[in-house]
Amino acid sequence: MRRVLVTRAREDAERTAEELRRRGFAPLIAPVLEIAATGAPIPAENFDAVLATSARAIQFSGEGLAASSAPFFVVGAKTAAALSARGAQVEASAPDVAALTLLLGARFPAPARFLYLAGHDHKDDLESFLRAHGHAATVVETYEARAAAALREEARAALAAGEIDAALHYSARSASIFLALADAAGVSAALRARVTHFALSEDVARVLRAAGCANVRVAAAPDQASLLAALEAQ
Structure with missing residues (x-):
């Protein structure tokens, strides 16, 4: 074997x-790698939508997420399930970031304010899209992958x-x-x-x-x- x-x-x-x-x-x-929460607080502000591309971003987001009334746009079934487990409703789920940007482009043709929940070592694709289309994005890194000793x-x-x-x-x-x-x-x-x-x-x-x-x-x-x-x- x-x-x-x-x-x-x-x-x-x-x-x-x-x-x-x-x-x-x-x-x-x-x-x-060891996955750990950063403890970063969720801003108590009004956003047009909350974005997440991984289930861990939701799992490690702490209690502040419950106060958000903004719609959630996410990548992946696991991310949507993580939100459902916390009693939140997902507005739309896409299979990957490219598909998510298409959804956001159709839903938000004018500049909007987004909260983006992510890991410390996340790719810049989604943020680049938001910036290029005049949107404002507040990025909160809810978790990080720490190297084993x-x-x-x-x-x-x-x-x-x-x-x-x-x-x-x-x-x-x-x-x-x-x-x-x-x-x-x-x-x-x-x-x-x-x-x-x-x-x-x-x-x-x-x-x-x-x-x-x-x-x-x-x-x-x-x-x-x-x-x-x-x-x-x-």
């Missing part, structure tokens, strides 16, 4: 591990013993942190030479290749289904 290292944050890693077991793999969870001992031992066949990587930042932790743990040689690395995107793969990883595979599309399909095809 092939042993696969899962480096994403624990909650996500556990879901991935369950799927890997279902497919006949032996997962080993070794989170390199060290590689888990079980993962270090498995890598040192050559027991890891593959590793899954979901972001360029987490891949970079993982490589640094492996260096600190003294297992970088095994990691680079013997492990096959599966990257969610070319951006992630670029970090791995630059670090000298010999075997890097890239998912056909930037989603977990494609990543696991690449793993199964190997």
Whole structure:
């Protein structure tokens, strides 16, 4: 049975591990990121709409969100479900940021005021769209992904013993942190030479290749289904 290292944050890693077991793999969870609330307050102001592109932005938003009467425009079913769990109504949900900008463009043809709930390391796509169309956006970073202090001992031992066949990587930042932790743990040689690395995107793969990883595979599309399909095809 092939042993696969899962480096994403624990909650996500556990879901991935369950799927890997279902497919006949032996997962080993070794989170390199810890998701934590920033404690940033939600402004008690009037906004035309509240935006969110991840469920975590809602989950870590604290109690101030309940006071908002503005409609919610979000990305993803998980984000909508997180709002529903808090008793909020979602005006519209889009499959990705590009689709969300189309919805916002149709709904708000004139400049409007938005509250955008996000993580600390979020992309600028949505903010760029809002600025380009004359909107005002107040960004509140409700959570952050903190780097782990060290590689888990079980993962270090498995890598040192050559027991890891593959590793899954979901972001360029987490891949970079993982490589640094492996260096600190003294297992970088095994990691680079013997492990096959599966990257969610070319951006992630670029970090791995630059670090000298010999075997890097890239998912056909930037989603977990494609990543696991690449793993199964190997």
